[in-house]
Amino acid sequence: MKLMICSICFIIIIVNLPSTESRLNKSIHPAGCQESCGSFKIPYPFGIREDCFLNTDFNLTCDNTSNPPKTHWQGYQVLNISIEDAEMRVVTHVARDCYTSNGTKYGSFTSSATTWRSFPFSHARNRFVALGCDTIGKFTVTSHNLVDQKIYARMGCMSFCFTNNSMEDGVCSGAGCCESSIPKGLFGFNISIGSENNYTSVTGFNPCSFSFLAADDFYNFSIADLRSNSFRGTNDVPTILDWSVMNTCNESKKNSTAYACGDNSFCKDSDKGMRLDTYVCQCSPGYQGNPYLGCIDVDECHSTHNCDKMSKCVNTDGGYNCSCPKGYQGDGLRDGNGCTDIDECLDSKLNDCKGECINKLGSYSCSNSSAINVAVGIGVAVVVVIIGSTFLFWGLRKRKLIQLKEKFFEQNGGFLLQQLVEQKELTSNMLKIFTAEELKTATKNYDDSLIAGRGGFGTVYKGTLLDGSLVAIKKSKQTDVDVDEAQVKQFISEVVVLCQVNNRNIVRILGCCLETPSPLLVYEFVSNGTLFEHLHDKEEKHLSKGTLSWETRLKIATQTAGVLSYLHSQAVTPIIHRDIKSTNILLDENLNPKVSDFGASKLIAYDEMEVCTMVQGTLGYLDPEYLQTSQLTEKSDVYSFGVVLVELLTGQKAIRFNKSEEERSLAKYFLSALQENRLVEVLERRVVEEGSVELLQEVANIARCCLSLNGEERPNMKQVAMELEGLRNMGVDKHFSSWNGAELHSEEDNVYLLGEGVENYDSIKNQVVITIPTDGR
Structure with a gap:
């Protein structure tokens, strides 16, 4: 408030x-x-x-x-x-420095501010800004913190430009405008402005420099600000102070x-x-x-309640109840059971009729009239004839539906699954075979309001089973397909392996439904969205404000690497996921990762080093070597994980469609920045603030090795998981090895990062899913 x-x-x-x-x-x-x-x-x-x-x-x-x-x-x-927000917004002043065309200074003054020692200037919500084309903004800190330690610091930024063409509105990166963050625990500051050449070369279009400390939502750079001798006609800017107890x-x-x-x-x-x-x-x-x-209590009954139009909202202390009127029952909620009529005629305790009881909405009536009874008898006879005919029609239709369900059940491998249960390769507690009606009820006939997500393979619905447990139900886009025997065996084999996977960071499969044209898969429900949403969709309603902390990001990276290491080397049959990306990493209520969507996964025999298969994956995450050769190995997952690790470091999407061709691929852009020693420039601000330089460099080196274009030079996921776990537990005391001397590659080596062969575009997450046929599956 x-x-x-x-x-x-x-x-x-x-x-x-x-x-x-x-x-x-x-x-x-x-x-x-x-x-x-x-x-x-x-x-x-x-x-x-x-x-x-x-x-x-x-x-x-x-x-x-x-x-x-x-x-x-x-x-x-x-x-x-x-x-x-525990903040107070106050007015502070703008520092100014002006020069005539011959380099004479005039109309200049500095800006300073001090606060009561318990109200620091917010380090997270303010930024130091300097405007000008020959400007050195100086920010000096002299204050005491809460434990009576005197703090002295000096910082600033420089801004230079020679023509209007060298600047761009909205861009404050050193040309006409520069900005900087401030230290934590700041109670006072002094701002002054310097110049290198007394504005002698720029006074024609920039007579004055300005500098100030302002809230991060206040200022957006405009070239027009450089042409005036006053800052937007005022000397005041809003600045934010923090408080807490x-x-x-x-x-x-x-x-x-x-x-x-x-x-x-x-x-x-x-x-x-x-x-x-x-x-x-x-x-x-x-x-x-x-x-x-x-x-004080919020009266939800006069604002945002969830009672349906039949029920009455009753406010309570800290909440509200929905009360159904007399003659009705239920929870009264719009998204619940609502209020339904009670048939008082079914229970003699609920009516006092001596003769016939006639149910009505919310009530009932009694009738003893013989004439009415005769009319009712005739009506009943007619109804019986109609019902008999209808029953015959629906009986035949129901039989056809049963036969169709049996056909789908057999086509989707239902008998093969039953055989595996009888042979004890599967047990009933590993996998439950649901009926189509169970899942239809759980999703309220696949109501659009229960859609939890969409992807290239279909739609995921949030469902509630009869026992009250929440599940995620994946429904394929395909509605009528003929599946050959080889595909059925492959599907059953993958289901069997996933049932036997035992890792807390993998979304657990609970069962499937085989009575539909294509199988429906039922998974545990993970409530906190995807890693993609937490990194990129900051406006999602169910997400908390702000970005993930560096500690949480490192935890997510370490646990995800552990999952891939488990799949590659510890599962009953080794599994290559083939579609690792931030949208397939779900987060639970404690922000622990859960790897999901094994629809594109490939089972690999222990004696197989690589498999020739149809290229599948998501552009931006796809291994360039796999894209070029169609040879799938576990190192393809390593590359995709490297892209996710770069997402965690930079907060950027794997493919940035609004960037130039050179910067569109995040992997290519990141490797280029590393090669040019510009790592800090591409890291997300919160990551730089919370992580040590040494630790961030070590994690960046891991990402670099994972993104090697030569698969043999990449580490395996077991090595990656061990290194990340070591960095997480022991800080930066341990140095990351180079794995066969993997080095950064040139721009020419990265030509396949934006390869061709795009078939369809997933508009939900701005990702391109590619499928390129080869001579394998």
Whole structure:
């Protein structure tokens, strides 16, 4: 919840503070610190009760002389306070440096700011920006942190340009505009501007330089900003301050008098603590308001409830119930059972009829009339004749449907599966054979609202079995195909092997349905989306805000490598997945990976080194050597894993259709950056902030080796898994080996990364799935 406090700050304070007028300008701290502390709670940052007495300079005041009124704190204008994000947005100033055409400086000034020591400038939400064509932006830090350590740092960036043609709107990378992040735990700064040539060569189109610290959503570079001697007609920019409460959630809960969270709220550990443990408070589900004062119940019945039109919504504390009217039963939910009529005539306890009971919607009626009975008797006779004819018709139709199901069951290998069960190669707890009706019921007749995903092989539905368990049901795009005996045996063989796979990071197959034209596969349901969605689809509703942490990314990479190592060397029959990509890596509620979609997998005998087969895979992840030779080996999975590892490092998609041809392939772009020592430029910002230089270099080297165009120079997945596990457990003390001296390759070597042969394009994930026929399967 964001509070715009310019015009309402006094109203809130008056409601919550003692009535004495002198209390209105007291410092605003958590309730309960001392009598004079305000109970309009911005949490007293990084502090508990003791800070209320040690600091008394946190005052919010309103300037009513302006229209509309403006809120101020320590001389800063306050634009916005966000309780939800634990942030305060204030106004800071722009530094300026101007020159005449002969190099004479005029109209220049610096910008500086300091804050109360418990309100740091946000390192995650602000950026330092310098504008100009002969500009050196200097950012100097002099402040104390919370443990009284004096911090001094100096940083900045340089921006140069000679003509308007050398710049591009929206691009701030050193030509006309440069930007930089700031250190964590910053309470004060000073900004100044320098010049190399006193603007003598650029004053014709750029008379002034500007520099400022501003919120990351405020500024987008425009060439027009360089032509003026003022920054967009103002000297002010919005800058973000952080807050949180010092201590951990667990420790604070032990001391109820110091605990900052109010009623109906919960504590959440924060990363705003500048290397100190801090936390913030949030309203519990079903509540809203200020969690530091105490949250109030949300009346869902007047906003977003899920009751159907038949039921009545009843608000409860922290939630709501859906109540069916008299004469109806069910849960009353739109996406549940709803409300259905109760047939009171079926239970004598529910009706008081002495004669015939007639059911009605929501009620019933009683009838004793003989005339009605005669009419009913005649009607029943007519109905019997009609029903008899209809029953005969539907009986014949049902028999045909049964025969068709039996045909599909046999065609899809049902009898072969039963034979394997009898021979004890499969047990009933390994694989269940579902009926078509069971899966139709589980998916509400394959309702579009239950679609969990789509891909090149078909659609995946979220289903609920009769026992309440959630499953994922894969339905093929094919609706009427003739499957030959060899294909049936291959399908059954793969199902048998997958049933015997025992790895917690592989999506477990639960069963199949063979009564449809093509088999339906039933898997365990994984609830947290795909790795692709977490890396690239930041607007997905079920995903949390922000990107995956570096620690989580390294865990996902290590566990996925372990899965491929298991498939290649530990499964009953070695398996080559053949379609490893971020959309086929699901994440559970703890962000552990689950490898899925074995529809393109290939079973390899232990004495086979390679197999000639139809080329299958996804452009951007496909092994160039496999694409060129049609020879499938386990090293093809190694290459695809290398692309996924680069995705985790860079946050970029495997194929970027909006880039130039040279940068379209992520693998080719990454190898080029490594060769030119530009690794940090291509890594995602959060990865650089959270990972050590040595560790990131080691992981990048692993990706480089996996992406070798010569399959023999790639490591096997067992080596990759061991190296990643070692890096994860021991940091960077262990150095990664070169595996036969694998080196980066030239641009010519990467020509097959964007090979031809594209047949169809998967618009769901902007991926191209290619299938190139050869003399093998």
